[in-house]
Amino acid sequence: MFSQRIEKSGKQFNVRVIIFDDQSFELYISDITKLEKRRLLKQEMTNNIAHELRTPVTSIRGYLETILSLSENRVEERTRSFLDRAYSQTIRLSELIQDISMLTKIEDASDRFDQEQVQMKELLNELEADLADKLREKGNIFRVDVSDNVVIYGSRTLLYSIFRNLTENAIAYAGEKIDIVIRCYSENEEAYYFEFYDTGTGVAEKHLVRIFERFYRVNEGRTRNTGGSGLGLSIVRNAVLFHKGSILARNRSEGGLSFLITFPKVHR
Numbered sequence: 001m002f003s004q005r006i007e008k009s010g011k012q013f014n015v016r017v018i019i020f021d022d023q024s025f026e027l028y029i030s031d032i033t034k035l036e037k038r039r040l041l042k043q044e045m046t047n048n049i050a051h052e053l054r055t056p057v058t059s060i061r062g063y064l065e066t067i068l069s070l071s072e073n074r075v076e077e078r079t080r081s082f083l084d085r086a087y088s089q090t091i092r093l094s095e096l097i098q099d100i101s102m103l104t105k106i107e108d109a110s111d112r113f114d115q116e117q118v119q120m121k122e123l124l125n126e127l128e129a130d131l132a133d134k135l136r137e138k139g140n141i142f143r144v145d146v147s148d149n150v151v152i153y154g155s156r157t158l159l160y161s162i163f164r165n166l167t168e169n170a171i172a173y174a175g176e177k178i179d180i181v182i183r184c185y186s187e188n189e190e191a192y193y194f195e196f197y198d199t200g201t202g203v204a205e206k207h208l209v210r211i212f213e214r215f216y217r218v219n220e221g222r223t224r225n226t227g228g229s230g231l232g233l234s235i236v237r238n239a240v241l242f243h244k245g246s247i248l249a250r251n252r253s254e255g256g257l258s259f260l261i262t263f264p265k266v267h268r
Contacts, residue, residue, distance in 0.1 A: 001016065001017070001018050001019070002017045002019070003015070003016045003017075005032070011031060012031075012033045013029055013033075014028075014029070014030045015027070015029050016028045016029075016030075057094055057097065058094075061090040061091070061094065067083055068080070068083055068084070068087060096231070099231040099235060100231065102161070102235055103214075103231060103235055103238060106235070106242055110242055113157060113158060113242070114155065115153060115155055116153070116154075117153055118151065118152050118153070118154060118156045118159055119151055120146050120150045120151065120152055120184070121144065121146045121147065121148055121150065123156065123159060123160055123163075124144045124146060124163060124182055125144065126160070127160065127163055127164055128142050130164070131164070131167055131168070131171070134168070134171050138171055138177070138178075139176050139177040140171060140178050140179070141178075141179045141180070143181045143182070144181075144183075145182070145184070145185075146182065146184045146194075147184065150187070153265075153266040154242075154243045155239075155242065158242055158243070159239070161235060161236075161239055162235075162239045162261070165233065165235055165236045166196045166233075166259060167196075168232065169232055169233065170198040170200065170257070173201075173218075174198040174199075174201055174256065174257065175200040178198050178256070179198065180196075180197075180198045181195075181196070181197055182194065182196050187265075190264060191245075191262050191263060191265055192262070192265065193260070193261075193262055194260070194262075196258070196259040197252060197256055197258035197259070198257055199252075199255055199256040200255070200256045200257065201256070202252070203218060203251065205251065208249050208251070212234055212236070212237040214230070214231055214234045215231065216230070236259075240263075244264050245261060245262050245263045245264060246261070247260065247262075
């Protein structure tokens with residue numbers, strides 16, 4: 001299948017060609033002028049909102065960090081408690097702005113992501129190093145079972161984001177002293193097959209079909225108590241779809257939550 005957007009006489013068209021095994025083909029041409037204008041308007045609005053929020057949030061965060069760096073005797077205990085709470089909220093707001101910007105970019109400006117050959121074991125080892133403190137704090141064990149020759153053509157930024165969000169989600173919600181495992185359990189000429197799983201508490205079956213929705217919460221206090229923007233798994237799904245892959249969540253019979261991810265091979 002070949003698909004491309006074409007601009008002609010001030011209008012936007014989507015041209016798609018499907019070529020079959022017998023060399024016959026089907027050609028589709030769609031006028032997407034209104035859809036494209038709506039997409040650009042949405043993208044501009046989201047970017048403007050993120051820009052307007054980012055400046056005051058950064059300033060407030062800077063002021064709070066300065067105050068909190070003062071010695072205990074210069075800041076009363078009760079005042080410090082309120083400042084700590086305010087600072088935590090600015091961190092959450094910063095994460096929300098960042099995640100909204102990421103989702104918008106994936107959905108409406110995916111061509112801005114550079115793509116390259118990504119060596120997955122190297123990327124996952126980098127992830128382990130970045131999250132070492134969080135893993136150690138919960139007493140979790142992180143294991144990577146991916147061979148050196150697993151290379152995916154795609155966006156390094158988004159591939160890293162997929163596994164970082166899944167790992168942070170497991171750290172936050174799956175419990176303490178658990179195993180977190182990323183493995184490439186199979187491959188063929190067409191695709192790589194990954195599994196990400198933890199040995200924690202799992203999720204009630206009724207929630208599994210909705211956990212990739214934006215801001216969906218398994219329980220109302222979950223995001224409030226543990227932080228996070230509530231967009232992590234939505235970013236994961238969209239980043240997988242960006243790579244023309246698929247993702248499925250399920251509970252493991254041994255306990256814990258599992259994500260099965262397929263990445264099609266792109267031969268460059």
